[in-house]
Amino acid sequence: MKIAIIGAGYVGLTTAVVLAYLNHDVAVVEKDKNKLNLLHEGKSPIHEPGIQGLLEEVQHTIRFTPNVAEVVPEAELILIAVGTPPKKNGEADTQHVEQAAREVAEVCLPDRHYTLVVKSTVPIGTNQRVAKVVASVFSARGIQGNVSVASNPEFLQEGLALQGALYPDRIVVGANSDAAVDTLRRLYKPILEQTFDPPSEFPRPSAYHLPPMMTTDPNSAEMIKYAANTFLALKISFINEIAGLCEKVSADVTEVARGIGLDTRIGNLFLRAGLGWGGSCYPKDTSALLGVAAQSGYEMPITEAARTVNFRQRAHIIEKLRSVLKTLKGKTVGILGLAFKPNTDDVREAPSLDIIRELLAAGATVRAHDPIAIENAQRALSGKDPFANTNLYFTEDIDALAYDADALVLVTEWELYHRLQLRKLAKQMKTPILIDGRNVYSPAEARAAGFHYIGVGRI
Numbered sequence: 001m002k003i004a005i006i007g008a009g010y011v012g013l014t015t016a017v018v019l020a021y022l023n024h025d026v027a028v029v030e031k032d033k034n035k036l037n038l039l040h041e042g043k044s045p046i047h048e049p050g051i052q053g054l055l056e057e058v059q060h061t062i063r064f065t066p067n068v069a070e071v072v073p074e075a076e077l078i079l080i081a082v083g084t085p086p087k088k089n090g091e092a093d094t095q096h097v098e099q100a101a102r103e104v105a106e107v108c109l110p111d112r113h114y115t116l117v118v119k120s121t122v123p124i125g126t127n128q129r130v131a132k133v134v135a136s137v138f139s140a141r142g143i144q145g146n147v148s149v150a151s152n153p154e155f156l157q158e159g160l161a162l163q164g165a166l167y168p169d170r171i172v173v174g175a176n177s178d179a180a181v182d183t184l185r186r187l188y189k190p191i192l193e194q195t196f197d198p199p200s201e202f203p204r205p206s207a208y209h210l211p212p213m214m215t216t217d218p219n220s221a222e223m224i225k226y227a228a229n230t231f232l233a234l235k236i237s238f239i240n241e242i243a244g245l246c247e248k249v250s251a252d253v254t255e256v257a258r259g260i261g262l263d264t265r266i267g268n269l270f271l272r273a274g275l276g277w278g279g280s281c282y283p284k285d286t287s288a289l290l291g292v293a294a295q296s297g298y299e300m301p302i303t304e305a306a307r308t309v310n311f312r313q314r315a316h317i318i319e320k321l322r323s324v325l326k327t328l329k330g331k332t333v334g335i336l337g338l339a340f341k342p343n344t345d346d347v348r349e350a351p352s353l354d355i356i357r358e359l360l361a362a363g364a365t366v367r368a369h370d371p372i373a374i375e376n377a378q379r380a381l382s383g384k385d386p387f388a389n390t391n392l393y394f395t396e397d398i399d400a401l402a403y404d405a406d407a408l409v410l411v412t413e414w415e416l417y418h419r420l421q422l423r424k425l426a427k428q429m430k431t432p433i434l435i436d437g438r439n440v441y442s443p444a445e446a447r448a449a450g451f452h453y454i455g456v457g458r459i
């Protein structure tokens with residue numbers, strides 16, 4: 001199938017590479033010159049495990065262009081995967097989605113049928129608006145046009161994006177037209193039936209079952225995306241709230257999570273207590289959902305509380321540091337991990353950024369380490385002024401991070417932080433304090449290595 005994808009961000013590029021791998025003919029429209037140059041050189045502008053290899057493998061069925069008019073007229077299916085950044089009031093800004101729809105409608109041929117799919121996470125009702133945008137462009141062009149608009153929310157998890165796209169739990173399609181549903185069913189046939197040969201880096205999981213393609217109306221499909229993300233966000237916030245109480249009553253939240261997770265009605269996933277969620281989705285989507293609710297005059301106290309609990313986790317880490325160091329002024333703190341989660345260089349809404357800002361404001365010196373996200377964090381923390389934070393240093397050397405430091409804070413559970421040489425690090429530090437914001441270590445192990453250990457919700 002000939003496909004045009006608008007936007008080569010995390011969602012657009014992952015989808016493009018996977019659809020090209022499934023032998024579709026894929027053209028990606030990307031306007032950012034830097035990204036486009038990289039893509040033309042065959043390099044991925046995003047860090048995602050396996051994407052570079054797969055991109056190289058599909059070179060013959062994928063192409064990149066800044067020009068909608070070059071690829072849309074010939075396409076059967078057009079997929080919008082542009083960003084929906086938060087507006088100042090928290091609502092998601094859909095102007096890029098609508099602009100993309102406008103540009104597509106400008107170049108659609110009058111005598112062809114197109115399926116226009118919105119993959120970006122958008123407020124409920126956006127698909128209807130997109131259909132109206134398309135209709136108004138057609139009327140201005142004086143043509144009838146034949147475009148079916150459909151919602152096909154994306155559930156990708158950064159760091160696991162390709163795995164998730166090849167072996168999804170489900171595919172959700174929201175459409176009012178049978179033609180759109182049929183086109184999407186043909187698009188995803190190799191995934192729905194698992195007829196493709198798995199890429200060597202992504203073998204099919206042995207317990208994997210064929211995924212259902214759920215069809216529904218567009219508004220419900222849009223709501224499914226927000227509801228799914230909000231539910232996962234509140235599951236994490238719930239266990240973090242329990243973790244806080246565990247600290248007061250000397251219980252261990254990892255044991256509690258294990259105990260409740262064994263109940264199949266609860267399930268054991270997304271019950272890891274710690275510094276809570278960051279990233280491009282949960283903070284933005286919970287806030288956008290509250291924006292949708294506010295517009296409808298509806299209160300969502302559970303979603304509000306999930307956000308409150310999440311962001312106070314960051315403040316709790318600072319309080320823990322204060323309680324052991326007495327003052328933060330003049331102290332040196334090493335930060336292990338800048339990315340909002342492992343296996344990504346994404347620092348959007350990362351807990352690390354708030355913690356570092358708070359420490360600097362309190363007069364501490366901060367050294368920060370991350371295997372791949374240093375550059376992005378540097379940019380996020382310095383704003384326009386590269387010399388803004390004179391007490392902030394970045395290092396790729398964990399020994400240098402620990403040397404003579406007053407405390408270490410483990411912020412992101414990168415695999416390499418699971419294998420730290422604790423004994424050696426403790427010896428190098430001025431005071432061997434480890435605040436484990438992700439409960440990577442068992443308190444007994446860290447204490448045996450010489451650390452004063454403080455986790456989240458643990459004894």
Ligand code: UDX
Pocket residue numbers: 154155156157158159229232236269270271272273274275276277278279280281282340341
């Ligand atoms: C999420 C959804 O999982 C995905 O389906 C959706 O499309 C986009 O949003 P993502 O933000 O990439 O994906 O990451 P996810 O793995 O869900 O983790 C989000 C945050 O929650 C991370 O900061 C992670 O550290 C945190 N988390 C996750 C916890 O604190 N505890 C957990 O048990 C799980």
